[in-house]
Amino acid sequence: MAAARPQPRFPELDTQPFWDATKRRELMYQTCDGCHAVIFYPRRHCPECGGRDTAWHVSRGEGTVYTFSVIMQSRHPAFADLGAYAVAYVDLDEGFRLMSNIVGVADPVQDVKCGMRVRLRWEDQGADAVALPMFEPA
Ligand SMILES: [Zn+2]
Numbered sequence: 001m002a003a004a005r006p007q008p009r010f011p012e013l014d015t016q017p018f019w020d021a022t023k024r025r026e027l028m029y030q031t032c033d034g035c036h037a038v039i040f041y042p043r044r045h046c047p048e049c050g051g052r053d054t055a056w057h058v059s060r061g062e063g064t065v066y067t068f069s070v071i072m073q074s075r076h077p078a079f080a081d082l083g084a085y086a087v088a089y090v091d092l093d094e095g096f097r098l099m100s101n102i103v104g105v106a107d108p109v110q111d112v113k114c115g116m117r118v119r120l121r122w123e124d125q126g127a128d129a130v131a132l133p134m135f136e137p138a
Pocket residue numbers: 032033034035036037046047048049050051
């Protein structure tokens with residue numbers, strides 16, 4: 001059996017609501033009540049204006065590959081069986097950027113392109129564990 005991927009360590013004050021939402025298969029992001037900036041990664045203040053009043057939202061999970069790299073060698077045991085895989089920055093349509101994997105492609109070198117449309121696909125990590133937001137071609 002493959003080793004588990006590294007997991008977030010709790011308590012995690014800034015990102016706990018994000019990780020809890022992954023158990024409901026909801027990809028959450030924040031906006032600032034003061035200046036309306038879109039905030040990601042999750043945190044307790046707005047990085048634009050310093051305001052502490054933020055609101056949580058659920059992303060539709062649709063976006064575009066901003067850039068990517070294909071990992072050919074994985075030394076961590078959890079990734080050893082993956083073979084080559086794509087790590088990408090995905091620009092979600094709501095205006096935030098998330099680093100993740102592009103999955104559901106036969107050959108990440110040939111099948112992943114900057115600018116391609118992708119949609120969210122959750123990867124389970126076990127019962128009562130967080131789920132990981134990944135993306136597949138839309
Ligand atoms: Zn702000």
